[in-house]
Amino acid sequence: MTSRWIIFCSIIDNFGDIGVCWRLARQLVDEHRRDVELWVDDWSALSGFLAAQIPAINNSPVFPEQQAMTAAGVCIRHWHNPWQALPVTDQQIAGADVIIEAFGCELPASVKEAMSTANSPVLWLNLEYLSAEAWVKECHGLPSPQNLSPLVKKFFFFPGFEQGTGGLLREATLTSQHEQWQQEQQVLRQRLLHNAGLLEFLQADVLLVSLFSYDTPALASWLNALQAQTQEVVCFVPEGKSLAAVARCFARDRLVPGEIARVGALTVVAMPFGSQTDYDQLLSLCDFNVVRGEDSFVRAQWAARPMLWHIYPQADGVHLQKLEAFERLYLDGLNPDAAKAWHAFSNGWNLGEDCHEVWHHLRPQLSSLQSHARKWQKKLAAMPDLSANLVNFETLTKLSAHP
Amino acid sequence: MKTAQEIKPGQVIMIDGSPWKVQKNEFNRAGRSSAINKMKLKNILNGMQTETTFKCDDKLEYIVLEQKEVTYSYFADPMYVFVDTEYEQIEIEKDDLENVLMYIEDGMEDVCQAVFYGTKVISVDLPKNIVRQIAYTEPSARGDTSGKVTKIARLANGHELQVSSFCEIGDYIEIDTLTGEYKSRVKR
Structure with missing residues (x-):
């Protein structure tokens, strides 16, 4: 019998959380034949997200008013806040084989209560945030006893970059898809420019970059540096916080998707929020990607292109330790000049400093960073991905419960 | 109930009806504002050890245990023997002294707190200082009396x-x- 998985996702900021949960849900369905239910608390954000993934949903007369729907084999349900406790629903959730709290969100109290009377084993996983810090390996897979019932076993599950962690989400065909896009990159880049209405660049030696960051003072200085380059630059900016920040740099109130802004060597293209596949392709075709948070950060690594990570800023600066931990892994094996230039740019960006100068030091290193990004992607791809590790964890837990 | 981050080493929490002594409680910051406590636990009844993780605000059932003033008397391999105020001898295993073992020495006069679960001593706490x-x-390095430079000293x-560089053999x-x-x- 197919095992039944339930994922709880609380949307906090933009589409990062739902992006990860949606990928995971789809992969569990498509590649591991799991029966997956995804509970999402922000139904309106979800509808915007899904409309970009599955355009047909946009025309559905019942969405988003309805409380449940099935898309791409995933049953999506509305997690009302506060939780509308219905014993039948709680019992039905508590009867799942695996329950995931994504990014440490909290299960509704009545669901936990129902779990305490479960009559079959429940694997309860707290799927945590991604971090490269050493303590992650020490905490990954450890139990978290909850005194609910001997049948309910809770564990912490940590994504990560190294063996001994939960790994990263990676669909089975993802790396070969990137390889194919990059083999056809000349044609695809021309199509990208053509679709943006930038016909004058079709035959030009133009640097393509993508920008999906949080707002930071560093952004304006980087755009200044791009304007002053001799080589033309086209910067694709998907809808979001960075688009508003870019508009300010051009002294505009806002930039709407489809709009183009130009200064000096820099042309900015405002893009609508697109599908995950379109974004993967954009990352694959650009010479340099600025990404943020967790989802786009991971996708940029699979794209095997030079990138900058704008880490989610935390009040007490703890994010800088996380950045440093990633840097320690990521820069290993890169030539010292390129590593130094990358570190200076990454540090400057994440500290909100002027990045004009450091960008000019980084630019000549892009080809070293390109080959390094490919090696890094191969290294990561040699490990099992997050969904496979989760499924293995389920199997091992079942085996240990029934020796 | 106490949250996972409020639990201190030496305290005892109940898991599935069994008392577990917290030997270590480490705090780590995850993404956004979440935090995680990793605990090293020892089952008081059977000595089994395990490691666990909790969200820092997970509520844990902890129990308040009886304490008695004791002083260290002698080591009778493999037990450490303490004496209470009524001159009753109390034997403690090395594992239960993990956090204080490095300060146990013959002739020490510190008044310690022995912590009991039923009749079993599960830990001994030394005074803070x-x-x-x-x-x-x-x-010592000549001329340096600032105390900022340190060196290793053995008890x-x-x-x-690590102690200040001006400390000498025989100093307290x-x-x-x-x-x-x-x-x-x-x-x-």
């Missing part, structure tokens, strides 16, 4: 710690038993 004599350290039981020093750090040189 204790005084120990330096058994060995390298000679009578072999435990080593105050140590913070919670952090394990040298605090100052003291006169005796």
Whole structure:
């Protein structure tokens, strides 16, 4: 019998959380034949997200008013806040084989209560945030006893970059898809420019970059540096916080998707929020990607292109330790000049400093960073991905419960 | 109930009806505002050890245990023997002294707290500040009396710690038993 998985996702900021949960849900369905239910608390954000993934949903007369729907084999349900406790629903959730709290969100109290009377084993996983810090390996897979019932076993599950962690989400065909896009990159880049209405660049030696960051003072200085380059630059900016920040740099109130802004060597293209596949392709075709948070950060690594990570800023600066931990892994094996230039740019960006100068030091290193990004992607791809590790964890837990 | 981040080493929490002594409780910051506590636990009843993780605000059932004042008497391999105020002898296993073992030495006069679960002693707490004599350290660097430069010193039981560079063999020093750090040189 197919095992039944339930994922709880609380949307906090933009589409990062739902992006990860949606990928995971789809992969569990498509590649591991799991029966997956995804509970999402922000139904309106979800509808915007899904409309970009599955355009047909946009025309559905019942969405988003309805409380449940099935898309791409995933049953999506509305997690009302506060939780509308219905014993039948709680019992039905508590009867799942695996329950995931994504990014440490909290299960509704009545669901936990129902779990305490479960009559079959429940694997309860707290799927945590991604971090490269050493303590992650020490905490990954450890139990978290909850005194609910001997049948309910809770564990912490940590994504990560190294063996001994939960790994990263990676669909089975993802790396070969990137390889194919990059083999056809000349044609695809021309199509990208053509679709943006930038016909004058079709035959030009133009640097393509993508920008999906949080707002930071560093952004304006980087755009200044791009304007002053001799080589033309086209910067694709998907809808979001960075688009508003870019508009300010051009002294505009806002930039709407489809709009183009130009200064000096820099042309900015405002893009609508697109599908995950379109974004993967954009990352694959650009010479340099600025990404943020967790989802786009991971996708940029699979794209095997030079990138900058704008880490989610935390009040007490703890994010800088996380950045440093990633840097320690990521820069290993890169030539010292390129590593130094990358570190200076990454540090400057994440500290909100002027990045004009450091960008000019980084630019000549892009080809070293390109080959390094490919090696890094191969290294990561040699490990099992997050969904496979989760499924293995389920199997091992079942085996240990029934020796 | 206490949250996972409020639980201190030496305290006892109940898991599935069994008492577990917290031997270590480490705090790590995850993404956004979440935090995680990793605990090393020892089952008081059967000695089994395990490691667990909790969200920092997970509520845990903890139990308040009886405590008695004791002083260290002698080591009778493999037990450490303490004496209470009524001269009753109390034997404690090495594992249960993990956090204080480095400060146990013959002749110590510190008044400690023995913690009981039923009739079994599960840990001994030392006073927050204790005084120990330096058994060995390298000679002081000339001229430096600032205390900012440190060097290694060894206590009578072999435990080593960083002390100010002006400390000498035979000096008495105050140590913070919670952090394990040298605090100052003291006169005796």
